[in-house]
Amino acid sequence: MADQYQSKAKVLKSERLATDVCRLTLLCPDIAKKARPGQFVMLRIAPAALDPLIRRPFSIYQTTAGGQLQILYKVVGKGTGIMAGLHPGDMVDLVGPLGTGFPIDVRPRHCLIGGGMGAAPLFFLATWLLRHPDAEPVVLLGARNREELRAIAPEFENLGIPVGLATDDGSEGHHGYVVDLLADSLTGEERPWHVFSCGPYPMLRAVAKLCHLRSRRCHVSLETMMACGIGACLGCALPRAGLNGYLHVCRDGPVLEAGQVAWF
Amino acid sequence: MADQYQSKAKVLKSERLATDVCRLTLLCPDIAKKARPGQFVMLRIAPAALDPLIRRPFSIYQTTAGGQLQILYKVVGKGTGIMAGLHPGDMVDLVGPLGTGFPIDVRPRHCLIGGGMGAAPLFFLATWLLRHPDAEPVVLLGARNREELRAIAPEFENLGIPVGLATDDGSEGHHGYVVDLLADSLTGEERPWHVFSCGPYPMLRAVAKLCHLRSRRCHVSLETMMACGIGACLGCALPRAGLNGYLHVCRDGPVLEAGQVAWF
Amino acid sequence: MMNSPDLKVNIGGLILKNPVLTASGTFGYGEEFAPFVNLHRLGAVVVKGISLAPRAGNPPPRIVETACGMLNAIGLENVGVDRFLAEKLPYLRGLGATVIVNILGETLDEYRELARRLGEEGDIAAIELNISCPNVKKGGVAFGSDPKMARAVTEAVCRHARQPVIMKLSPNVTDIRVIARAAEEGGAAAVSLINTLLGMAIDAETRRPKLANLVGGLSGPAIKPVALRMVWQVASAVKIPVIGIGGIVTAVDAIEFLLAGATAIEVGTANFVNPKATEEILAGIRSYLERHKMQSARELIGALAPDA
Amino acid sequence: MMNSPDLKVNIGGLILKNPVLTASGTFGYGEEFAPFVNLHRLGAVVVKGISLAPRAGNPPPRIVETACGMLNAIGLENVGVDRFLAEKLPYLRGLGATVIVNILGETLDEYRELARRLGEEGDIAAIELNISCPNVKKGGVAFGSDPKMARAVTEAVCRHARQPVIMKLSPNVTDIRVIARAAEEGGAAAVSLINTLLGMAIDAETRRPKLANLVGGLSGPAIKPVALRMVWQVASAVKIPVIGIGGIVTAVDAIEFLLAGATAIEVGTANFVNPKATEEILAGIRSYLERHKMQSARELIGALAPDA
Numbered sequence A, B: 001m002a003d004q005y006q007s008k009a010k011v012l013k014s015e016r017l018a019t020d021v022c023r024l025t026l027l028c029p030d031i032a033k034k035a036r037p038g039q040f041v042m043l044r045i046a047p048a049a050l051d052p053l054i055r056r057p058f059s060i061y062q063t064t065a066g067g068q069l070q071i072l073y074k075v076v077g078k079g080t081g082i083m084a085g086l087h088p089g090d091m092v093d094l095v096g097p098l099g100t101g102f103p104i105d106v107r108p109r110h111c112l113i114g115g116g117m118g119a120a121p122l123f124f125l126a127t128w129l130l131r132h133p134d135a136e137p138v139v140l141l142g143a144r145n146r147e148e149l150r151a152i153a154p155e156f157e158n159l160g161i162p163v164g165l166a167t168d169d170g171s172e173g174h175h176g177y178v179v180d181l182l183a184d185s186l187t188g189e190e191r192p193w194h195v196f197s198c199g200p201y202p203m204l205r206a207v208a209k210l211c212h213l214r215s216r217r218c219h220v221s222l223e224t225m226m227a228c229g230i231g232a233c234l235g236c237a238l239p240r241a242g243l244n245g246y247l248h249v250c251r252d253g254p255v256l257e258a259g260q261v262a263w264f
Numbered sequence C, D: 001m002m003n004s005p006d007l008k009v010n011i012g013g014l015i016l017k018n019p020v021l022t023a024s025g026t027f028g029y030g031e032e033f034a035p036f037v038n039l040h041r042l043g044a045v046v047v048k049g050i051s052l053a054p055r056a057g058n059p060p061p062r063i064v065e066t067a068c069g070m071l072n073a074i075g076l077e078n079v080g081v082d083r084f085l086a087e088k089l090p091y092l093r094g095l096g097a098t099v100i101v102n103i104l105g106e107t108l109d110e111y112r113e114l115a116r117r118l119g120e121e122g123d124i125a126a127i128e129l130n131i132s133c134p135n136v137k138k139g140g141v142a143f144g145s146d147p148k149m150a151r152a153v154t155e156a157v158c159r160h161a162r163q164p165v166i167m168k169l170s171p172n173v174t175d176i177r178v179i180a181r182a183a184e185e186g187g188a189a190a191v192s193l194i195n196t197l198l199g200m201a202i203d204a205e206t207r208r209p210k211l212a213n214l215v216g217g218l219s220g221p222a223i224k225p226v227a228l229r230m231v232w233q234v235a236s237a238v239k240i241p242v243i244g245i246g247g248i249v250t251a252v253d254a255i256e257f258l259l260a261g262a263t264a265i266e267v268g269t270a271n272f273v274n275p276k277a278t279e280e281i282l283a284g285i286r287s288y289l290e291r292h293k294m295q296s297a298r299e300l301i302g303a304l305a306p307d308a
């Protein structure tokens, strides 16, 4: 836990990619340098005020050698609404990098399946996997509609890897859940599959179930309410498999082996 | 009280005139149209958040025919700190125009004496007085130092009227209180003097006392803590002369005849 | 097409057009808000607390902002019942507003006399009894935290008032349900809660209290979680209607109080922050009901799902 | 040149290097904050409440943000006294941190046994007695709001502990001075206050409580005015030192509590908002003293000017 920092970060860019999908580019060298895919930051959006009080957790979408760190986010409420109004030059305050990252093992083939903003940590993961010449990742992305999908998919497509698409309204790709695409993707038995998933809870549960039935290794990145992000408040509890007490998503996760979780 | 509005106003310009003196230009046609010198607005600086919760009162510095309204302010705490970080295009929320304005009678000569940001409503007043050909206003301005004075004085000087200056540190004009300049300004008995003053409480008290001794008519613009600005909360109480109950600065003022106030 | 939802609620026999009221002391005598709100559209206008004789109130500073809230020590400044009836009530009457008068006294006799005077006015819809204001040394605090005294005041007022009597409860007690039950037994038609939490603010630079009165009442969004908990507790402890108050700023806040068991709500500090708050809350409740295909605001009352 | 001001304070015989402590439950077991704060520089690290047996805590959701505050219903999850002594204490000991252990029990016997176990550890500086946590149905609430029970727990713990005992008070009472005096009579070396205010949050869309436990404890800047008022009241009601807690975020907040009569302060929710809060507050107190040419932090204690 020594490699955690609290840093003031300057907003370099504040982009709107779709009606309610935005991307924030921050200058934050210490955190950017140490961050690994699957880790997150706790962002204090308006450091000059006490509302919103509690930091907001965001997966790291990408880092650059120049010390930049990007967040891909959806505007869902007060905090993200204020975030969307940030201008270049504004200052925010970050704590990170936090949590366990995705366990990266290059022997299996990787299937990355994301719903909505769940794509964010998977993009960071994809870029890391591609550093290894043997990696053959497959990506499956789901979104509500074409507009949201177009805010997410292009960067994956630019990586030159297979990307399967689904939308809830059928405006692009498969009309239905992205999980529907998963079974057909986990084919070929030369290399075992390792599934990484991030997205809404019902989607993760479906992914976990399918992987369990097919005996595929599966890691999911989960969300719970977080106050501290560093294991101190015990607020981010998640029932452990077998209902044997609780996991703490900020410290034991957010990336967890699917079998560790008591799915409801 | 019918001509009061609650309006969302767009930030057109956000300028820093000195280290801690700023000017905000807002588009707010309904309020701008009705505003008279001495009136103020209650500004909700960050409408998306609940902190700061209470609106902040600011005198109207200037309005334009195009529906613009300017505020000249000093950064003194949380709210004004956040104000200084506003960008063009940001939205704030205004209630106004509020309070009594300066009673304008063009028969006497007018002496406008302001300390610090007290200059703000006096500038608006000066521009109104000058609409009348007989007006011969004199302005006296005090500030902590030359830098602050230079943020305030030029616009008065551009009006082509006599402007007396004082700074606490002597870096420009009279070294000392601006009130020191008042006695010598109230000369000539062809027309009676009417003194208008705005600034820190001790300065207003000194102005009120001098005018009382010299039998000059004197109006002061006072500040108290305000929650509503419209006479509803009764928070802005100020002891009435003779300690006969309280005035309410937002409704009975902020411009008050000096004799109405119980000076302490 | 669906009918517009029915917003009427019943406060101990008094039918209000909708559940959105103003909280005493935050809406003046109503007139102050006329540029911003159509007063006759509100469930009721609850006016500033009225006493028998006029009161000058506390010396300043009387208010100070705190995190997401404010402290006030107005000291119950008001014009007194005579001027209220002569100068303030006619304006509200003229607009067709439903008026609830908040009253305060320092003795049982004062309360009785106020109830008698207001009882003579046919167009005062209800009386809200403030026995909880923490600002005044005499009377206030004692009535509000002692169930026996609370019951005695309620009985005295109910005997003399012709209107329904709403007892307003103080949150500065160990168990607010006990006081609520005392009010119910005393004959109150409803209880309203919460009044302000007793608080304090200090200026670290001058080392002086920020309020001349040293302590004051905390209101605003900061206290909403406490208010919501107390409304939920009281709603299951008494049979009379509960009016929820405390930190309500938006329609969502108001709906939370209805779900917790309130039959109506009062909007306080939010009026300062957003003078149009009451009408916006009303519109928001209406569109919530439409969106959820509910026929009546009454369907929301106490409709908290049993388990998380 | 002036000497650097003396920050030492005395909590019932225990000399702390400075008045800045952490509030139990908001600083984990200390280790979690090691990347951000030099633990040995703090007045003391007050660890998460420890019970005799480990506790799993409440089901989620356990926390929710509120206006300038948060509600928590952690349910006193902790590793239990055995694992605390074996796994957590050695780390803090190794860093040279001053450690205060917050304890909780459901019966007098549990409190006694905890006091005995911790009493054996020479390097635990003090015991803070939590009898006020509102989250657990059994025990907690009753001890904290009944002066007789509060006194009995204090006596039981004081008899078995070798360290000074700090009684932590609940704000959910009509008169907190009564409980403070009971603790003093029971032998407490100091009182600390406030614990959280009991609150609730509801999701208007799902119509469910936002906490699985329905109600939770309100903390953060929202409660500061209430905390400051109670500290000020208690400081003049007891002779033992008072430790101020509630919504402290900045050095200015901390100084306000000292002026109100606190000998030391604990920083809670602010640790989540700003992990470096404690050290920044410490630095801020030091520079305030220097700027005001004060020799010692003790000059601030209770130094509120009498009148506004």
Ligand SMILES: Cc1cc2nc3c(=O)[nH]c(=O)nc-3n(C[C@H](O)[C@H](O)[C@H](O)COP(=O)(O)OP(=O)(O)OC[C@H]3O[C@@H](n4cnc5c(N)ncnc54)[C@H](O)[C@@H]3O)c2cc1C
Pocket (backbone or CB within 6 Å): A040, A052, A054, A055, A056, A057, A058, A059, A060, A071, A072, A073, A074, A075, A076, A077, A078, A079, A080, A081, A117, A120, A121, A222, A223, A224, A225, A226, A227, A254
């Ligand atoms: C580990 C982790 C990684 C995440 N990564 C991303 C990401 O990359 N992109 C993205 O768009 N979103 C991400 N989220 C979700 C994101 O944190 C919420 O959308 C955000 O906090 C909403 O803030 P708000 O103020 O706009 O919403 P609010 O109006 O405060 O609340 C809306 C909802 O947001 C969630 N939320 C609010 N505060 C918190 C909190 N402190 N902790 C957890 N959830 C909260 C709750 O579900 C809440 O109901 C992540 C969450 C977690 C736990």
Ligand SMILES: Cc1cc2nc3c(=O)[nH]c(=O)nc-3n(C[C@H](O)[C@H](O)[C@H](O)COP(=O)(O)OP(=O)(O)OC[C@H]3O[C@@H](n4cnc5c(N)ncnc54)[C@H](O)[C@@H]3O)c2cc1C
Pocket (backbone or CB within 6 Å): B040, B052, B054, B055, B056, B057, B058, B059, B060, B071, B072, B073, B074, B075, B076, B077, B078, B079, B080, B081, B117, B120, B121, B222, B223, B224, B225, B226, B227, B254
């Ligand atoms: C009628 C009137 C007109 C004013 N006109 C101007 C002006 O033209 N330019 C200017 O720079 N300042 C003006 N002020 C003062 C201005 O309102 C305060 O400087 C501002 O509110 C400070 O806000 P803050 O959040 O930065 O300060 P905070 O950190 O909140 O507090 C600092 C100080 O600001 C003052 N203040 C804060 N809130 C209020 C409030 N709600 N009501 C009154 N005072 C408050 C108090 O003295 C407080 O101690 C005026 C005040 C009044 C009453």
Ligand SMILES: Cc1cc2nc3c(=O)[nH]c(=O)nc-3n(C[C@H](O)[C@H](O)[C@H](O)COP(=O)(O)O)c2cc1C
Pocket (backbone or CB within 6 Å): B233, C023, C024, C025, C026, C048, C049, C072, C074, C076, C102, C130, C133, C168, C194, C195, C196, C218, C219, C220, C221, C223, C245, C246, C247, C248, C266, C267, C268, C269, C270
């Ligand atoms: C400035 C002010 C004055 C108040 N005056 C009264 C009053 O005269 N009588 C009363 O019963 N309550 C009074 N209150 C309490 C409010 O009616 C309400 O109970 C409290 O503010 C909580 O609601 P809120 O958080 O929405 O403001 C006053 C509150 C404020 C802020």
Ligand SMILES: Cc1cc2nc3c(=O)[nH]c(=O)nc-3n(C[C@H](O)[C@H](O)[C@H](O)COP(=O)(O)O)c2cc1C
Pocket (backbone or CB within 6 Å): A233, D023, D024, D025, D026, D048, D049, D072, D074, D076, D102, D130, D133, D168, D194, D195, D196, D218, D219, D220, D221, D223, D245, D246, D247, D248, D266, D267, D268, D269, D270
């Ligand atoms: C998440 C959380 C957990 C807490 N756990 C404990 C605890 O175990 N024991 C205890 O005495 N107080 C506990 N508290 C109360 C705090 O120690 C403190 O009294 C309270 O939060 C008020 O201070 P604050 O406003 O600075 O947070 C907890 C508070 C929070 C927010």
Ligand code: FES
Pocket (backbone or CB within 6 Å): A225, A226, A227, A228, A229, A230, A231, A232, A233, A234, A235, A236, A248, A249, A250, A251
């Ligand atoms: S968020 Fe605080 S322990 Fe996980």
Ligand code: FES
Pocket (backbone or CB within 6 Å): B225, B226, B227, B228, B229, B230, B231, B232, B233, B234, B235, B236, B248, B249, B250, B251
């Ligand atoms: S500020 Fe509310 S009455 Fe004047």
